[in-house]
Amino acid sequence: xxxxxxxxxxxxxxxxxxxxxxxxxxxxxxxxxxxxxxxxxxxxxxxxxxxxxxxxxxxxxxxxxxxxxxxxxxxxxxxxxxxxxxxxxxxxxxxxxxxxxxxxxxxxxxxxxxxxxxxxxxxxxxxxxxxxxxxxxxxxxxxxxxxxxxxxxxxxxxxxxxxxxxxxxxxxxxxxxxxxxxxxxxxxxxxxxxxxxxxxxxxxxxxxxxxxxxxxxxxxxxxxxxxxxxxxxxxxxxxxxxxxxxxxxxxxxxxxxxxxxxxxxxxxxxxxxxxxxxxxxxxxxxxxxxxxxxxxxxxxxxxxxxxxxxxxxxxxxxxxxxxxxxxxxxxxxxxxxxxxx
Numbered sequence: 001x002x003x004x005x006x007x008x009x010x011x012x013x014x015x016x017x018x019x020x021x022x023x024x025x026x027x028x029x030x031x032x033x034x035x036x037x038x039x040x041x042x043x044x045x046x047x048x049x050x051x052x053x054x055x056x057x058x059x060x061x062x063x064x065x066x067x068x069x070x071x072x073x074x075x076x077x078x079x080x081x082x083x084x085x086x087x088x089x090x091x092x093x094x095x096x097x098x099x100x101x102x103x104x105x106x107x108x109x110x111x112x113x114x115x116x117x118x119x120x121x122x123x124x125x126x127x128x129x130x131x132x133x134x135x136x137x138x139x140x141x142x143x144x145x146x147x148x149x150x151x152x153x154x155x156x157x158x159x160x161x162x163x164x165x166x167x168x169x170x171x172x173x174x175x176x177x178x179x180x181x182x183x184x185x186x187x188x189x190x191x192x193x194x195x196x197x198x199x200x201x202x203x204x205x206x207x208x209x210x211x212x213x214x215x216x217x218x219x220x221x222x223x224x225x226x227x228x229x230x231x232x233x234x235x236x237x238x239x240x241x242x243x244x245x246x247x248x249x250x251x252x253x254x255x256x257x258x259x260x261x262x263x264x265x266x267x268x269x270x271x272x273x274x275x276x277x278x279x280x281x282x283x284x285x286x287x288x289x290x291x292x293x294x295x296x297x298x299x300x301x302x303x304x305x306x307x308x309x310x311x312x313x314x315x316x317x318x319x320x321x322x323x324x325x326x327x328x329x330x331x332x333x334x335x336x337x338x339x340x341x
Contacts, residue, residue: 013106079104131335152177160229310334
């Protein structure tokens with residue numbers, strides 16, 4: 001399987017130099033020029049075209065025990081990516097094929113063929129496989145339908161609703177017959193997007209007043225499902241508005257990721273006794289059995305324009321860290337994507 005004569009001798013990749021305390025700082029990272037990786041037998045060499053940066057990556061920068069191994073210091077950081085195969089040492093994947101894989105935060109990656117999934121750039125834009133049709137979309141689908149046990153007629157509240165996952169949760173709920181869909185976001189522009197483009201019934205800017213008061217005004221009859229991307233005051237507000245038998249699916253708690261002290265817990269947990277409410281955390285990795293069903297159902301919605309999505313695109317591998325920090329700040333509308341030249 002032939003090599004390509006135009007391959008460079010080196011590739012740029014992001015390394016974690018030290019474990020951030022509080023908000024990550026630029027000096028915790030370095031963009032390193034390293035020798036071009038050589039694919040072993042059973043591997044492919046991929047020239048990445050799009051990288052994903054996601055909130056969960058902040059947790060992997062810590063050494064604390066979690067659901068995934070922490071990033072290693074002074075090594076390239078992994079993350080979702082899609083790119084073109086330039087060298088193949090395996091059957092079934094040829095140079096020129098596009099694959100989805102986990103060798104992100106770098107220009108070139110040598111990837112085990114078993115960990116590379118071929119994707120069709122004719123069926124959807126390549127960046128969509130990192131978001132609306134990828135892990136992001138499946139997170140929304142599995143969290144809403146399986147973890148939160150959504151059923152037709154439920155009133156649904158989504159925090160971080162203009163983000164990549166939240167925007168899909170609200171739209172899937174609407175398409176599957178929610179009685180009311182409410183979202184919170186961090187700017188008036190994002191609130192307008194939720195209502196005008198994504199079809200939410202109501203939305204509010206959490207910076208404009210207490211979340212509990214704004215949620216009660218937006219959902220006067222209470223909520224049956226809360227999809228949590230934020231935690232903190234949003235979780236407490238959702239518990240306060242939860243109807244009998246309500247369900248809370250905890251996907252993320254971005255409001256506390258950079259805290260150096262433990263955040264105070266919701267002060268109204270006892271209300272779960274009255275409502276017989278349920279709070280359950282989930283990880284998308286536990287629900288990959290839903291992937292075929294997800295693609296069958298959501299793929300046509302995307303193609304038909306019934307499920308809309310936004311991407312915030314930052315160009316250049318050198319700007320990957322700034323794009324990641326932007327996710328933590330909430331700068332993105334929809335999925336944050338890094339496009340490589």
